[in-house]
Amino acid sequence: MSGPLSNAANVTERVVPWATNGPANMWFLPYLADLSGIDLFHAPSNILPMGLGMPCITTVHDVMWLTDPELCNPKPWGLAEKAFYRHGMSHAMARSTIILTVSEATRTGLIDLEPALAARCRAVLPGLSERFVRRATDLAQIDRIGVSRPRYVLTVGQNAPYKNHARVLEAFASAFSSDQSIGLVLVQRQGASNSRLQKLATQLGIADRVDFLAPVDEDALVTLYNGATALLHPSLCEGFGMPIAEAMACGCPVITSNRSAMPEVAAGAALLVDPEDTASIASALRRIATDPALASGLVERGIARARMLDWCNFAAANLDAYRTVLEPD
Numbered sequence: 001m002s003g004p005l006s007n008a009a010n011v012t013e014r015v016v017p018w019a020t021n022g023p024a025n026m027w028f029l030p031y032l033a034d035l036s037g038i039d040l041f042h043a044p045s046n047i048l049p050m051g052l053g054m055p056c057i058t059t060v061h062d063v064m065w066l067t068d069p070e071l072c073n074p075k076p077w078g079l080a081e082k083a084f085y086r087h088g089m090s091h092a093m094a095r096s097t098i099i100l101t102v103s104e105a106t107r108t109g110l111i112d113l114e115p116a117l118a119a120r121c122r123a124v125l126p127g128l129s130e131r132f133v134r135r136a137t138d139l140a141q142i143d144r145i146g147v148s149r150p151r152y153v154l155t156v157g158q159n160a161p162y163k164n165h166a167r168v169l170e171a172f173a174s175a176f177s178s179d180q181s182i183g184l185v186l187v188q189r190q191g192a193s194n195s196r197l198q199k200l201a202t203q204l205g206i207a208d209r210v211d212f213l214a215p216v217d218e219d220a221l222v223t224l225y226n227g228a229t230a231l232l233h234p235s236l237c238e239g240f241g242m243p244i245a246e247a248m249a250c251g252c253p254v255i256t257s258n259r260s261a262m263p264e265v266a267a268g269a270a271l272l273v274d275p276e277d278t279a280s281i282a283s284a285l286r287r288i289a290t291d292p293a294l295a296s297g298l299v300e301r302g303i304a305r306a307r308m309l310d311w312c313n314f315a316a317a318n319l320d321a322y323r324t325v326l327e328p329d
Contacts, residue, residue, distance in 0.1 A: 065081070093114055
């Protein structure tokens with residue numbers, strides 16, 4: 001069907017005003033929302049609310065809050081977030097009939113933490129919007145978005161430690177120290193740590209070649225992917241890594257990490273690097289920028305890989321999980 005799912009005849013929408021992953025949802029959901037007549041509850045974002053009496057399924061996107069919380073939020077309030085997610089995710093692991101993960105890497109990470117989950121845990125890779133497609137580069141729109149150079153490397157993602165943006169700057173400076181024609185564009189949620197990245201760019205002598213952009217709408221993001229020399233996504237860990245898939249669908253060559261879920265998402269259609277090795281990242285950048293045949297091969301394989309990430313497959317796998325819970329043998 002097209003349009004919102006809530007328009008379907010067999011769907012009832014109940015709007016709640018609080019955050020999906022917030023205290024109200026975690027501890028008081030059964031008292032704040034009418035859950036009468038619900039046969040199965042699917043929690044979509046890592047945590048499972050308390051006090052639910054029906055069978056439950058939880059989708060877990062990553063295990064960073066359990067294994068490397070300092071990479072998520074190193075600030076003082078990160079300690080409260082760490083406790084919140086540990087509580088909600090531990091409850092999900094103990095209480096859910098089935099746990100769905102967005103990658104095999106996340107599934108493996110959960111089983112490493114709790115081997116007994118193996119029989120209840122399924123990897124279901126997400127799909128990709130059909131709006132992410134290859135199209136002609138629009139230099140005028142790229143300029144309007146705020147990109148200062150027509151030739152640029154693109155990085156997309158929140159400004160969190162696990163995204164490894166400081167090393168993005170260092171690798172870019174190393175790769176293109178003698179090529180002033182190419183710039184770096186970072187599309188990220190701005191924050192206090194953004195000023196540290198700006199200072200680092202100044203120290204590296206590339207401040208005039210780096211564009212820090214706040215989040216853009218989907219159409220602008222498609223434009224940026226299509227115009228980029230490469231997407232650089234050297235995260236230290238990822239549950240999936242949606243920018244990798246989006247960039248590949250748009251015909252943008254991808255450089256990403258050789259760990260966590262990223263090789264799984266790229267599936268042979270990207271250059272893999274050690275995210276803690278600046279020289280490795282810089283070398284990959286130079287290769288794509290100077291080898292048209294390499295870039296063209298990555299584009300072709302990336303588009304083919306992106307076509308495999310289909311929301312219908314995702315929906316079918318979720319429905320299969322629902323049937324397993326509601327119609328046991």
